[in-house]
Amino acid sequence: MRTNAFAEIRLDVPGWVDGFVRAGPRRYRTAEDRVRLAIDLSHLGMEHGGGPFGAAVFERRSGRLVAPGVNWVVGGGCSLWHAEIVAVALAQKVVGHYDLGAAGAGDYELASSTEPCAMCLGAIPWSGLRSLLCGARGADALRVGFDEGAKPAGWVRAFKARGLAVQRDICRAEAVTVLREYRDRGGVIYSARKG
Amino acid sequence: MRTNAFAEIRLDVPGWVDGFVRAGPRRYRTAEDRVRLAIDLSHLGMEHGGGPFGAAVFERRSGRLVAPGVNWVVGGGCSLWHAEIVAVALAQKVVGHYDLGAAGAGDYELASSTEPCAMCLGAIPWSGLRSLLCGARGADALRVGFDEGAKPAGWVRAFKARGLAVQRDICRAEAVTVLREYRDRGGVIYSARKG
Numbered sequence: 411m412r413t414n415a416f417a418e419i420r421l422d423v424p425g426w427v428d429g430f431v432r433a434g435p436r437r438y439r440t441a442e443d444r445v446r447l448a449i450d451l452s453h454l455g456m457e458h459g460g461g462p463f464g465a466a467v468f469e470r471r472s473g474r475l476v477a478p479g480v481n482w483v484v485g486g487g488c489s490l491w492h493a494e495i496v497a498v499a500l501a502q503k504v505v506g507h508y509d510l511g512a513a514g515a516g517d518y519e520l521a522s523s524t525e526p527c528a529m530c531l532g533a534i535p536w537s538g539l540r541s542l543l544c545g546a547r548g549a550d551a552l553r554v555g556f557d558e559g560a561k562p563a564g565w566v567r568a569f570k571a572r573g574l575a576v577q578r579d580i581c582r583a584e585a586v587t588v589l590r591e592y593r594d595r596g597g598v599i600y601s602a603r604k605g
Numbered sequence: 606m607r608t609n610a611f612a613e614i615r616l617d618v619p620g621w622v623d624g625f626v627r628a629g630p631r632r633y634r635t636a637e638d639r640v641r642l643a644i645d646l647s648h649l650g651m652e653h654g655g656g657p658f659g660a661a662v663f664e665r666r667s668g669r670l671v672a673p674g675v676n677w678v679v680g681g682g683c684s685l686w687h688a689e690i691v692a693v694a695l696a697q698k699v700v701g702h703y704d705l706g707a708a709g710a711g712d713y714e715l716a717s718s719t720e721p722c723a724m725c726l727g728a729i730p731w732s733g734l735r736s737l738l739c740g741a742r743g744a745d746a747l748r749v750g751f752d753e754g755a756k757p758a759g760w761v762r763a764f765k766a767r768g769l770a771v772q773r774d775i776c777r778a779e780a781v782t783v784l785r786e787y788r789d790r791g792g793v794i795y796s797a798r799k800g
Contacts, residue, residue: 414623416673419616419694428609478611488694489703489731490685499614499683508684529731532724532754536684559727560757568755 421486423496424458427451427478437473444468444521445545445580447475451493452523452588455480462592463523465493467501467510470519470541477501484598494522494530498537511538519543523585524551525578528559534574541575545585554593616681618691619653622646622673626661632668639663639716640740640775642670646688647718648783650675657787658718660688662696662705665714665736672696679793689717689725693732706733714738718780719746720773723754729769736770740780749788 430451438444444466451464461481468475479497483489497520502508510518519541520534525548534542548558562568566576593599625646633639639661646659656676663670674692678684692715697703705713714736715729720743729737743753757763761771788794 414620415699416618416623416626416695417620418618419614419691419698421614423611423613425609425612428611431611483703483731487701487703488697489733490690490694490728495685496614499685500611502683503614504610506682508678508682527727527731528757529724529727532722532727533685535752535754536678536722536724538684557730559730560760560763562723562755562757565755 421482421488421491421496421499423500424460424480424482424485426454426458427480430454431475431478434475436475438468438475439473441521441543441577441580444473444519445523445543446584447478448493448521448523449545449581449585449588451478451480452585453591455482455493456588456592456595456597459485461493462588462597463493465497465520465522467497467539468519468521470517476518477504490529492527492530494520494526495533498533498539502537507538509538511540523588524548525558528561531561531565534569535572540573542569542577543580544576544578545581546589547578547582550582550586550589554589555599556589616677616683616686616691616694618695619655619675619677619680621649621653622675625649626670626673629670631670633663633670634668636716636738636772636775639668639714640718640738641779642673643688643716643718644740644776644780644783646673646675647780648786650677650688651783651787651790651792654680656688657783657792658688660692660715660717662692662734663714663716665712671713672699685724687722687725689715689721690728693728693734697732702733704733706735718783719743720753723756726756726760729764730767735768737764737772738775739771739773740776741784742773742777745777745781745784749784750794751784
């Protein structure tokens with residue numbers, strides 16, 4: 411009798427992530443503090459064998475950290491495990507709702523070390539997040555060799571029309587430094603499949 | 606001591622899915638056979654309390670079913686669990702690689718009961734899938750109230766430029782029937798958050 415190969419989808423988040431964020435502050439007051447945590451996660455993720463991308467979900471007003479995210483595509487064996495996707499899934503688990511914008515759920519913000527790729531941008535409106543903070547630009551990721559996918563022209567405006575705030579270029583130079591270091595080390599640029 | 610809330614992301618796929626596909630054929634020869642399985646999953650998913658969307662990954666040449674997918678956002682408590690995302694994650698688990706297009710991995714096709722939303726479209730290039738078959742159009746989902754997100758203009762052409770084949774309108778009327786039935790039953794249109 412064959413086993414049920416379709417019983418579950420599971421990502422074991424690398425254990426250092428919990429240890430790292432437990433050792434940090436509970437609250438991240440400014441946009442810079444929040445993006446800097448995402449950049450720290452991108453750097454540590456790279457050091458631990460992941461892709462050079464980090465993200466985190468915060469309560470927008472209080473700055474309380476709700477959930478971190480790291481890129482764990484290669485280690486986790488699944489192309490979905492971008493940092494933003496991991497942060498959103500963990501945040502929804504912590505909050506206990508598939509809609510972070512549901513009545514009574516709160517008001518949540520995502521910080522991302524690099525502007526989200528086409529998949530992650532597409533995931534944000536369904537997540538109930540109300541705000542997005544970005545470090546590096548998508549163009550910065552492209553310059554070191556990462557494929558960002560086809561994003562809708564004018565996505566920032568489209569997000570704002572949905573009531574989703576967007577701020578870019580927060581600590582951009584620090585975020586780009588991690589991307590360049592990854593390239594210079596010869597890290598796997600796994601998303602660059604073209605055909 | 607608090608427990609590690611960030612230890613894992615997990616979806617328990619509804620048990621009926623495995624039972625259903627085990628009772629079906631091992632191979633799905635034509636594009637219609639493949640999309641019809643996705644539509645059957647969309648219909649059964651709705652009957653079991655999920656959203657009216659289904660998907661499946663196949664070996665393109667042989668038609669062997671690799672993995673099914675159903676929408677389990679509300680039941681699974683996570684906005685990521687669209688049918689296509691579930692099918693991709695299960696297929697990568699079965700194949701044992703985060704890149705379904707990796708050398709030696711094979712040649713895989715995704716069938717979707719409705720054209721993928723912005724998130725799922727964005728996920729496809731990273732997955733290594735080489736071909737996409739769609740039943741209902743995104744416009745059909747919009748008409749019953751589902752928000753599809755902002756998709757890049759000309760995404761079909763952009764996919765083809767990546768070597769990703771796209772066929773649409775396969776058994777479209779059958780797919781639309783399930784969407785309408787969901788609406789007529791007053792199903793949760795959870796993705797329609799606007800602000």
